[in-house]
Amino acid sequence: MAIKEGDFVKLSYTGSANGIVFDTTDEDAAKTADIHSPTAIYGPVTICVGQKHVITGLDEELVGKDAGAEADITVPPEKAFSERDPKKVQSYQKSKFKDKPVRGMRINVEEQGEGVVVDVIGSRVIVDFNAALAGQTLTYHYKIEEIVTDPLEQIRGLIRLYAGKDMEVTLDDKKATVTLPAGINYDRRWLLWRGRIIHEGFELIEGISEITLVEKYKKPEKTEA
Numbered sequence: 001m002a003i004k005e006g007d008f009v010k011l012s013y014t015g016s017a018n019g020i021v022f023d024t025t026d027e028d029a030a031k032t033a034d035i036h037s038p039t040a041i042y043g044p045v046t047i048c049v050g051q052k053h054v055i056t057g058l059d060e061e062l063v064g065k066d067a068g069a070e071a072d073i074t075v076p077p078e079k080a081f082s083e084r085d086p087k088k089v090q091s092y093q094k095s096k097f098k099d100k101p102v103r104g105m106r107i108n109v110e111e112q113g114e115g116v117v118v119d120v121i122g123s124r125v126i127v128d129f130n131a132a133l134a135g136q137t138l139t140y141h142y143k144i145e146e147i148v149t150d151p152l153e154q155i156r157g158l159i160r161l162y163a164g165k166d167m168e169v170t171l172d173d174k175k176a177t178v179t180l181p182a183g184i185n186y187d188r189r190w191l192l193w194r195g196r197i198i199h200e201g202f203e204l205i206e207g208i209s210e211i212t213l214v215e216k217y218k219k220p221e222k223t224e225a
Helices: 027-032 056-062 151-163 188-204
Strands: 008-017 020-024 045-048 070-075 089-093 106-109 113-121 124-128 138-148 168-172 175-180 210-215
Touching: 008 056, 008 151, 020 027, 045 151, 056 070, 056 138, 138 151, 151 168, 151 175, 151 188, 188 210
Parallel strands: 175 210
Antiparallel strands: 008 020, 008 045, 008 138, 070 138, 089 124, 106 113, 113 124, 168 175
8 A cells, every 4th residue: 555645664775975974773773883872772663744843855755655565765965955055154253152152063043953064263253053954955765664653653653753762552442641750840852842742642633632741750679778
């Protein structure tokens, strides 16, 4: 059955720019490319086609394909991380920053967001707010592992995609219960994307009408002196 927008799929992919791998779902490939993260979860990702859970060029490529499809594609900048915008390179007084800016430092400017210091000239700091891969043509190798129709697997996929974690989820009579890991409310990524997970859970998954987030704590056992 051909995949259409709104379908959930499990997708494996490796993205590269100028022959250098910058993103992959394959742990061995990440280690080979020296981009491995010990905190990342590797393996196929569950996404909803048409929701830009991956870059536009890859997302559009999946429509009309069947489970098992595998290919290499070239993605132009306008369907990847956009063209470079000279207006996103800004100059600031060095005194604006609490820490001493140096080249290559990632820095956050309230009105612009996060950028990279590309130069320091006297008392001026030049910050580039373009995406690191803006203006570049990318290459992706992908494989559609399977179509995901189980609502429970779909909500688990959204949680992993946005929170970067696997969580205990149960589904009973269209009511999903997510048991939150201890300390998750101190996790900036979870706090940032929690609302999106809930919104897309309702909008994209037909088998869910209620989502409950549960915090569970166990009393620590006392040890003998």
